[in-house]
Amino acid sequence: MTPADLAELVRNSAVEVLTARGLDPAVLPDAVTIERPRNPEHGDYATNLALQVAKKAGLKPREFADALAGSLAKADGVEAAEVAGPGFLNLRLGAGAQGAQITQVLEAGAAYGRGDALAGLKINLEFVSANPTGPIHLGGTRWAAVGDALGRVLAAQGAEVTREYYFNDAGAQIDRFANSLIAAAKGEPVPEDGYAGTYISDIAAEVLRKEPSALSLPEDERRETFAKVGIELMFAEIKKTLHEFGTDFDVFFQENSLHESGEVARLVAKLKDEGSLYFADGAWWLRTTDHGDDKDRVVIKQDGNPAYIAGDIAYLHDKRQRGFDLCIYMLGADHHGYIVRLKAAAAALGDDPAVVEVLIGQMVNLVSDGKPVRMSKRAGTVITMEDLVEAVGVDAARYELARYSVDSTLDIDLDLLRKHSNENPVYYVQYAHARLASLQRNAAELGLKADGEPDLSLLTHPREGDLIRTIGEFPEMLRKAAELREPHRVARYLESLASAYHKFYDVARVLPQGGEDPTPLTFARLALCEAARQVLANGLELLGVSAPERM
Structure with missing residues (x-):
């Protein structure tokens, strides 16, 4: 029984309780909240449903909770239902009911955790979009990792996601870029506002290799040549760097x-005609103060x-014309x-306005030996994706x-991330996966194969229960x-899953030793371990991080 199954069971029981008393079940929420108590002694799961709706239903919370507990205690798979405090309901599941979650994971495989909460939604996800005037800096690198992961998470909930990079090849920064290239080609110092x-x-x-006569061209033509070829070269490198980072x-x-194309001019003229822009002080304005802007x-x-x-207006219009229901922009601080x-x-x-969502990312800093890392080997003024x-x-x-x-500024400790120890979060998670993969290999070498379905009701150890319940949280976590x-x-x-597995492994022997014969518990634990490995792999894939089988 998954947390979602339990939530449905609790709601159905609540409908029965209220209906039996002639009360309106419409007061119940569509989705019942099921949580794991901080103290495992209080039960496997808990709900505050009675506290949430009793008053609306015309009952005292404790009275509603008692009736709900009585109903749930009779349900298949529920071992105990106990009322605590003013109306909290603590629930314990039978080992067999909990173990059924393992079967769900093994049957679903790589699809476990995926849902359809966003099915039918067409999302344009724009991120990174760094200017083509230099390598991607740390802020853009953060968006490359987070944006790609977000795209995977949204798609895992059924959304049709298009990842888009807005190539800023217009504006004053392009002139500064061209002037900087020309100065470098001439062997002159960097311009005051250059790169x-x-x-x-x-x-x-x-550029000179591709266009040997570029420096001898008339000034305007020279600038245009250096800008055009320079941007092509820079952006080709940006694409290559992103691809190597796993972000396409x-x-x-x-x-x-x-x-x-004249799209900006056409759209502005249309907005003027419709009265969406107003004229004042010799300029045309958009009334952004209606949406909370300071001016x-x-x-x-x-x-x-x-x-x-x-x-920006023309770009948003273009996205909507392409049929996107939601446009997510991931922008810097x-x-x-x-x-x-x-x-x-x-x-x-x-x-x-809800068709637009804007996520703002805060700054990223690198730290090594307890001191900030400030200079790039190649870019000079900023740390780049390649540096990291x-x-x-x-x-x-x-x-x-x-x-x-x-939302938070991030300090990355390079020394910590180089460590092959449990202090390093990515190592900690990947090591758990590698350890589980090794366990399955060892089982195969021993020729261990269950005769029929394993008896998952044998998984009664508290650490086994904790690992099962942690596995069961994956779909709801992903939806959230x-x-x-x-x-x-x-x-x-x-x-948290890696931690639950390591704690389980410390107290529960999985494979037989010293010529022992495997027992039904052996195969139940092997199934549990394979389910944990599968969920770790599924989660790492959503982050675009490898799930190594050996470390």
């Missing part, structure tokens, strides 16, 4: 295409040129104001970046991670 780092010299040399995109959308934003400046938000601006853009387009991967590897980098809520857009929940869950 530094050996990567600029490398790209400048590659379905769509690379070029910002400049919105301007060159309205200029869309068309006094000189007639579009402001950056004009492209300096883009907090974009939340209300993008929602205002949606409203201007005649949409519900070189230091700790892809798995450790992805796991650590996805392990925390994006998708609902709240919080893939870090997956990592934290995996650590």
